[in-house]
Amino acid sequence: LISKLPNVGTTIFTTMSQLAAQTGALNLSQGFPDFDGPDALREAVARHVMAGHNQYAPMTGLPALREQVALKVASRYGRTVNPDIEVTITPGATQAIFCAIQTVVRPGDEVIVFDPCYDSYEPSIELAGGVCIHQALSLPGFAIDWQKLSDAITARTRMIVLNTPHNPSGALIERADLDRLAALIRDRDIYVLSDEVYEHLVFDGREHASVLRHDELYQRAFVVSSFGKTYHVTGWKTGYVIAPPALSSELRKVHQYVSFTGVTPLQWALADFMADHPEHLDELPGFYQAKRDLFCDLLTDSHFSFTRAAGTYFQLADYSAIRPDLDDVAMSEWLTREHGVATIPISVFYQRPPAGLRLVRFCFAKREETLRQAAERLCAI
Ligand code: PMP
Numbered sequence: 001l002i003s004k005l006p007n008v009g010t011t012i013f014t015t016m017s018q019l020a021a022q023t024g025a026l027n028l029s030q031g032f033p034d035f036d037g038p039d040a041l042r043e044a045v046a047r048h049v050m051a052g053h054n055q056y057a058p059m060t061g062l063p064a065l066r067e068q069v070a071l072k073v074a075s076r077y078g079r080t081v082n083p084d085i086e087v088t089i090t091p092g093a094t095q096a097i098f099c100a101i102q103t104v105v106r107p108g109d110e111v112i113v114f115d116p117c118y119d120s121y122e123p124s125i126e127l128a129g130g131v132c133i134h135q136a137l138s139l140p141g142f143a144i145d146w147q148k149l150s151d152a153i154t155a156r157t158r159m160i161v162l163n164t165p166h167n168p169s170g171a172l173i174e175r176a177d178l179d180r181l182a183a184l185i186r187d188r189d190i191y192v193l194s195d196e197v198y199e200h201l202v203f204d205g206r207e208h209a210s211v212l213r214h215d216e217l218y219q220r221a222f223v224v225s226s227f228g229k230t231y232h233v234t235g236w237k238t239g240y241v242i243a244p245p246a247l248s249s250e251l252r253k254v255h256q257y258v259s260f261t262g263v264t265p266l267q268w269a270l271a272d273f274m275a276d277h278p279e280h281l282d283e284l285p286g287f288y289q290a291k292r293d294l295f296c297d298l299l300t301d302s303h304f305s306f307t308r309a310a311g312t313y314f315q316l317a318d319y320s321a322i323r324p325d326l327d328d329v330a331m332s333e334w335l336t337r338e339h340g341v342a343t344i345p346i347s348v349f350y351q352r353p354p355a356g357l358r359l360v361r362f363c364f365a366k367r368e369e370t371l372r373q374a375a376e377r378l379c380a381i
């Protein structure tokens, strides 16, 4: 067999979660909460399963859930989207990303991604026959280098992938960035895939610069989100894509044959919960900001240095004062095996990691007790 993805191995998330399980380390590596989603949400699934909502949902997603997404988009981002022709529910954001890429990328097309980037983009691009063009974000703030981006655009560029709030750095894109991007791709046949799965995890009173707020960019965008992050149920693998009608219509042709639809009772439960508990979204930034602050406050007594994440549930930390001799992969393994805290190295999200990168990523979507225990171990190093 000639592999279609010769450079792909097991994802770092699986590798580190397995190592954490094997060694009994606290798992602050793969991004998922160690607490459950709201009771009312979980009870709603049981209710819908018992009520017989167990057969295929419509291909585009349950109407009630698409309606809730549209209501949220109107109230949060001031955009009116038609749930019947602009919102598609998918089994996870990962599938949404894959479908959006397949929708527009043809063999030989170039897709620009910003490193460090989420690990599903490149294989999805390659399976569409596209070429992934990596552009590194500028350190230390993980900002887009506009001159480099402008230089990277060619006649073959078909898509640019944004991710804000950004995994793994926690950085945010600003409205001015969206304006610059719009100006750069104006009059070109380039689409935008905006991965906004952490849209509700933005801290210190800052605002999420959604592409949904941007009239010009939205006209050529696929905006992806994930209920897994927003409702603490990553294992439900349920997400959505919002795109203008013509793009949604093409995307649905792909989605129809990748999965056809998502899991029915989960969609019912999410629709009920969104309707009954709009306060969940208002409380979410404060909920995670408190976790970030607890973890960071405790880490001030350690030898790690860091700038607090502006968004997501990830905190980067520089360990140069601890083990400058170790690269970040070795450091993550050392922290897991020797100090009982599993982390994610950042270099794996780069095509060409910057020399001397000494950063690891901690997931702070954890109970207070887990964060305290982890911090205690980290402060003892
Ligand atoms: N994009 C980013 C940036 C992510 O961190 C994740 C989390 N796994 C996803 C997409 C995929 O989300 P899902 O689990 O809903 O497929």
Ligand code: GLN
Binding pocket: 011, 013, 014, 029, 030, 031, 032, 167
């Ligand atoms: N998005 C999660 C993270 O960044 C992991 C998702 C996965 O395991 N594929 O940790």
